[in-house]
Amino acid sequence: MIDITSPDFWPELFWTLLAGTWETIYMVGIAMIITLIVGLPMGIVVVGTEKGRFLEAPFGQRWIGAALHHSITFIVNLGRSVPFIVLMIALIPVTRALLGSFVGTGPAILPLTVVAIPFFVRIVEIAIREVDPGLFEAAESLGASRWLTVRRVIMPQATPSIILGSATTLTSIINFSAMVGVVGGGGLGQVAVTYGQQRYSWVHIVFVILILFVLVQAIQGVLTALAKHYGLPVPRRRWFGRRRDAQDALLASEANIPHETPTDPSLEGDRK
């Protein structure tokens, strides 16, 4: 049992939590960076290689597009359907072969990355699907290259959603990182297990919960602000009906729909 009244308790608690927090931030951070680098292009490619989209036939070859599309879809579906605990165990030999060991913060990054990438690819995929097809058409009509279209049209439009999705991804990596701690991966999860479970210190548990809560709040807050900065529509507070028109106009304008009096819309149903 741990003695809360002992003079060493609080300093020891402080250093334990500090080390655990740092380990969590470290492995989650590295896993997120790798996820971004790998997941972003995968997400763009998996949507782009769909039939009728901008990467349908890379190098002029349809089969390359189809092959890319199907392999990424397969990987994503596989990754998403395996429970994390199973994935972690399954990856032990791989981790050992790559890093020589499977315990510790470093090796924990691998399963965290593997679980986060499929999740993030889906997020990128959804964000890109939300981009108005008219914009692709406009870019095409201007004779813009694919790469330029990705940089100047797709990314600016999809960035706010991708940033918001990154917050969700980060939160779930933090979640999984606690599970890694249970099998010796370090971080706050391991603190909770070694002190809270094995030595019955509710103080440790309470602090771990608090730190994780603050961490998730901070991530969500910072990334939401960033998403707004990159163009996420900011909904106006609406207390009374009077505000409604202003808000409709705002939302309409955000969606690039003109809100001036349209000429009889029934005359022209266009195909979107």
Added chain:
Amino acid sequence: MIDIEHVSRVFGTGQNAVTALQDVSLHVPAGSIFGVVGQSGAGKSTLLRMVNALDRPDAGRIRVNGQTISNADPRDGGEAGIVGAALARARHDIGMVFQHFNLVGNRTVVQNVEFALEATGTPRARRRPKALEMLDLVGLAHRADDRPSQLSGGQRQRVGIARALASEPSILLSDEATSALDPETTRQILDLIKRLSRDLGLTVMLITHEMEVVKRICDSTALMEHGRVIESGTLEELIGTRESRVSQQLFPVGDHPPTPGNSVVDITYSGLDSNNAVIARTARELDLDLSILGAAMETVNGRQMGRTRLAIPGGDAQAQRVVDAVSRPGITAWIVQEVAR
């Protein structure tokens, strides 16, 4: 100059097949404003998208300024049309504006225009000045750093026009560019397109479901229905064509119950101040009691044009004499209905 030759396009296969275009041929002369009108679903957008190869035909050939864009006629040397860098270059010479503007909402107005210049490979240093010059041309240089969402619909369309013309194309395509705008803004945008087309020597192909648009700026027009062009020509030609539906829609004179003993004659005129003097003189010379059943007059493309429907007593021979008497360059007349008995 745009040449569309025997173009067909079918979407889907088997039971779900939709024939969007059926053997469509059109010639859009260099420097003219050509309007394609028709109901929703007639195939107008599909036709327009063929011109810059956003879509390819299943049969037929499309040429722009003599260059083959698409060719689906295998007998024709097997040349299927341009792709890759050649297609991109051809598209730099063809600007396009859209019903919903299609501006990138998370980039500023000037960045939207710069994108067109980036697409042509214009060096960075020259993009900003050129983009601002284009915005100035459409009267929006002062809104350069705003987001499209801060602009009205008409202003957004002007940005769309600036973007389409930034690469100095010789062709401008417009897909219902004014259909989402109110009537006043529509007129402003049409006048802008007309002014720019004259100043920059553009060939304009626009599609619309509104006769108003044709009336305001088009030199020539084609009417589409169910994937076919059912009539086409200059407005003057169509106005003087008895069967022309464009003419009937431009100048509705109404259906009048025949009065016993009278024949009905239509007189159409284009490019004259008025035909009233002609009608009055004819009535006097032939000593007839003409009555006007209906008349429609419009300023079409800056000129007075119209149609008058007359009831003429005294039998078919008399009606024919009226037709002969009024006919001259700029005036066409025909007997709509012989004597009702």
